[in-house]
Amino acid sequence: MVQSARSRSVLALYSTADDIQCHRTRLVLAAKGVSYERVIVDPSKPPEDLLDLNPYGSTPTLVDRDLTLYGTSVVCEYLDERYPHPPLMPIDPLSRARLRLASLRIELDWLPEVHTIRAGGRPADGARKRLREHLLASLPLFKAAKFFLNPEMSLADCLVAPVVWRLPWLGVDLGREGKPILDYGERLFHSQGFARSMTAEEKAMRP
Template identity: 65%
Template structure:
């Protein structure tokens, strides 16, 4: 499935400049071809309007008319249902459940390591090793289909690809035998929609 170029109703997305969770939502919006207003926020200094809208001040925060949503999974599933074409989850319940479990695993075990990998020291180095080992343990899943556990782009890919994009900047290198992971990422990175999902700060992560 190609990332769409269609335009829809304008939404407002409050996003950090470099955030794996915010990037996930921006990638979904690119896949859906949805037009939106992007407001880049310093998480340490949230603007007054975000404070008024979201009691947790968390990012990403999505505003659709009178509806305010936060928590990344809630926002992701809302966008897939609000804009059903192209669908980012399979039709059959078994495949949907399998992808949902994969996303839970990413959210619980993989994505928290992104922040832990930043910086230097023993803790960061240990986090890099855990992330590298986790990806290598999942190598057969990257070989099972064109996208992650699915023949077409899904919400699981939108959660995973921002992580893969950040690996070099996190200091996580994969061995040659992990080419299936590298190839998976490059297939999506080449799509113009993926480029549209990046902030200027995120584009520099691979320069």
């Protein structure tokens, strides 16, 4: 039984072992170099202390002393403001809005296809095709800057990189056309922060 997060004096993150949104949050923490307690939970059987903290029992859930946050975007933006160095969002409102909108599109367009693929069965083949199409349609965004729509790493990269990491595991082949996306991924995958962000299950997704 895990210790109640309310009794912890350190930052704690309730996370599943292989979910993209949880990986996204762990990547933000790793990029910030923040020490925290990682509490891996089974999404089908949320522990009682998580349900006490978050009525939805959802992950990621962040506990910072007396503050409990859930909803991935809420958690990630809080962490960026709570630990301002290095900043993971540009300063100007227009660039910030563009990155937020791009992240929303990914959540609405890409992630449902990932969930369908993971569920297996006949619908998975169509989802692989659609996810590939979504990614290739986004090529200009990968080509626009060193990182996703930005010259520096941002919160958007913390969502995009976990998706790109999982592509071979999901059976999605981008081919030659997708080389800019694969090159983007390799730039991030070799960083110490990305390695620290992963669970054993996520590391096993690639040989």
